[in-house]
Amino acid sequence: MKTRDARHLMNRRGFLQLVGVTGAAALTSSCNRVRSEAGTPLSPPNLSRFPEKAELILLTDRPPQLETPLHYFRQDLTPNEAFFVRWHLEGIPTSVDLRTFRLNVSGHVQQPLQLSVDDLRSQFEPLSIIAVNQCSGNSRSFFEPRIPGGQWKNGAVGNAKWTGVPVRSILDRAQVKSGAVDVSFAGLDAPPLPSVAAFAKALSIDHARDGEVMVAYAMNDQPLPMVNGFPLRLVVPGWYGTYWVKALANITVLPRAFSNFWTDIAYRIPNAPNGTESPQHLATDTVPINRFNVRSIFVRPEPNEIWHPGVPNEIQGVAFDSGHGITRVEVSADGGTTWADARLDAEIGKYSWRRWRANWTPGKRGQYRLMARAANAIGETQSTEQWNRSGFMWNVIERVDVKVE
């Protein structure tokens, strides 16, 4: 299997990189019990290959929801072919004619626009931002009690270089009238029944005009794959993927607050710290989901990876937040009793994830639980416990079980 070969190669490469590392500090650790839990694959994932995509973990085929296998996160930028896919409605676009496709800008503006992709590429100053896009429900399968919905593990996230035109530049050309409140964004996807709300999301006029929210026509310097939103996708750095409208075709400036199912009822979080509530006491006060919280993800080892006693390994992961910047990641090899700082790779953008590494030479055979917690520049860190009814915003202190034998 292709992915397995790649993993073995990386094992070997990771090992070779570590030969010669000195300065080992031996810390006593207790070897916690390991319980089988969500996130530990009990059976091999079902892989599927969609057009323009690599073999990804198949959650659903219609509409497609495809998860990125962890090994792709060994690269700072997630390849387009491996980037996760999540659509809401069955009627997703499968054909786009660039000769007739137009991005329509309308509503509370002096000058409605119909822009082709060529217009966007040739008539506006391009902007590139490296940014994480993460599904609101990434890691949902780790919540207890379990929650209905896309049963993602950690792969409904990716980091890419997005290139396009700031929404501000487009709105400036359209000349927003005074009194604008929100800007809504809708794509080419269509509901399967008239009773299902068409997918659209909105940002405040100030957010839409912040100079960073952009209409992207390129992802890692290439056109977007169709299932990632070809030809245009809204990029909202630091905010959850629900706002990153795919196959973006309509921008509407509104003189009032936006209202629809996907904002008023769906994609809401408890208005409480970290969006947490309990199954017994569901929050009555909720707000639309918005910025990322702070989280980390283990890249190496992968769940139930087998490492060997006395052999140095590099523990590796990524961490990100909504743009304040990751300043510290701590790692524990004893189930959270003792913690030590991981090394941080150089920052490659405030909305990018940041890679972290720690060396570890397992002593004895057995099961080990590794943990990781990240903190950002304003002191936010990861949760010790968390639950909400929709399974959003998972950021519990990360853990992974590794076998040493």
Place this chain on the structure above:
Amino acid sequence: MGLVAFVVGCRQRSGTSGEAAHGVARVDSAPTQSPQPQNPVHTIALPHDEPLFPPGPGREEFLAACVVCHSPRYITMQPPFTRSAWLGEVNKMKDVYGGHISDQQVQRIVDYLVSINGTPDPVGAPTTANYGE
């Protein structure tokens, strides 16, 4: 209980070492089937990969009502849920998304979902349907 050598933080990354290669320049996008429009019409064909379902009471109602809008993988990817949780989901499809399902069909569909992917009602199970992702 084990003693492990846990080596962290002993080398601060300078940013000038060979590992600075993890910078912006490292774009590893695979250049497969790029939709660069030589042809201005870009088209894909979506694969369908829908699972088979075992026979059982309610199967016909399930297939008729649910797969109109989505793949049955929406059910098979879920962990086992209680009857009340499945009922919440089916009612959400009917009441919130407007699925054409009668109250009698709701019960038959829930029977089938519980039979293929159900669990007894424990304490603390979610009973309120979620919306969104």
